[in-house]
Amino acid sequence: xxxxxxxxxxxxxxxxxxxxxxxxxxxxxxxxxxxxxxxxxxxxxxxxxxxxxxxxxxxxxxxxxxxxxx
Amino acid sequence: xxxxxxxxxxxxxxxxxxxxxxxxxxxxxxxxxxxxxxxxxxxxxxxxxxxxxxxxxxxxxxxxxxxxxxxxxxxxxxxxxxxxxxxxxxxxxxxxxxxxxxxxxxxxxxxxxxxxxxxxxxxxxxxxxxxxxxxxxxxxxxxxxxxxxxxxxxxxxxxxxxxxxxxxxxxxxxxxxxxxxxxxxxxxxxxxxxxxxxxxxxxxxxxxxxxxxxxxxxxxxxxxxxxxx
Numbered sequence: 001x002x003x004x005x006x007x008x009x010x011x012x013x014x015x016x017x018x019x020x021x022x023x024x025x026x027x028x029x030x031x032x033x034x035x036x037x038x039x040x041x042x043x044x045x046x047x048x049x050x051x052x053x054x055x056x057x058x059x060x061x062x063x064x065x066x067x068x069x070x
Numbered sequence: 071x072x073x074x075x076x077x078x079x080x081x082x083x084x085x086x087x088x089x090x091x092x093x094x095x096x097x098x099x100x101x102x103x104x105x106x107x108x109x110x111x112x113x114x115x116x117x118x119x120x121x122x123x124x125x126x127x128x129x130x131x132x133x134x135x136x137x138x139x140x141x142x143x144x145x146x147x148x149x150x151x152x153x154x155x156x157x158x159x160x161x162x163x164x165x166x167x168x169x170x171x172x173x174x175x176x177x178x179x180x181x182x183x184x185x186x187x188x189x190x191x192x193x194x195x196x197x198x199x200x201x202x203x204x205x206x207x208x209x210x211x212x213x214x215x216x217x218x219x220x221x222x223x224x225x226x227x228x229x230x231x232x233x234x235x236x237x238x239x240x241x242x243x244x245x246x247x248x249x250x251x252x253x254x255x256x257x258x259x260x261x262x263x264x265x266x267x268x269x270x271x272x273x274x275x276x277x278x279x280x281x282x283x284x285x286x287x288x289x290x291x292x293x294x295x296x297x298x299x
Binding site: 045051 | 185
């Protein structure tokens with residue numbers, strides 16, 4: 001649980017939206033990307049990947065998702 | 071009779087000299103490996119991971135890794151290249167399990183992993199050194215006579231613990247203990263390695279008297295991989 005919290009905070013900071021407040025479309029899309037990344041992390045753990053590898057996969061899915069938005 | 075003994079002694083000295091020269095002149099080099107991501111039932115049946123894994127499989131077709139080694143140390147890292155046609159090379163490296171650099175010192179049995187986007191400059195230290203089981207099976211890879219070895223990859227994460235098979239093909243014709251992704255310790259260079267769904271295969275070998283290769287140990291805060299996980 002602690003690791004998940006650290007991961008979420010790290011991704012929020014990465015997304016650069018830590019100070020964003022509001023219901024704009026981009027906030028919504030970045031929020032969706034974060035959900036995708038967290039789901040990727042959980043899935044990677046469930047299929048037997050290590051925490052450090054699941055973290056890398058989640059990071060890259062978040063990065064890719066942001067790239068598709070931009 | 072004496073003449074025959076003399077010839078045998080001369081041939082023996084010649085052979086020993088060759089062997090010694092081999093060891094002195096071939097302790098450094100560069101091995102290039104191809105990599106492929108194979109079918110993995112658990113990953114492919116996971117609806118979230120499946121589309122990303124398919125992207126990674128496609129990108130891994132053009133991905134290579136380099137193993138630089140010298141005097142008992144080695145560095146294993148992805149070969150530098152730009153992504154083409156929207157391929158997600160970074161995602162491929164993440165699924166391979168090596169998006170940064172893996173340093174090995176086989177004399178100290180030390181393996182350090184420096185991730186590509188490491189937070190707080192953390193370097194992970196692998197605790198599990200593979201317990202190789204040598205198998206009496208032989209095949210030829212790029213003309214080298216290779217033998218099989220097996221080990222078990224244990225993964226302990228938040229869900230539970232998993233065991234996966236590792237298969238290595240090493241060649242005693244190159245009596246160096248190195249291999250891809252931080253695997254070492256076999257009585258010959260590892261030319262092929264399969265770790266779960268990830269396969270490394272020999273692409274190119276360069277070894278000899280080139281001693282300009284520099285192997286730098288990763289700097290940073292060392293954290294045990296088992297603690298990190």
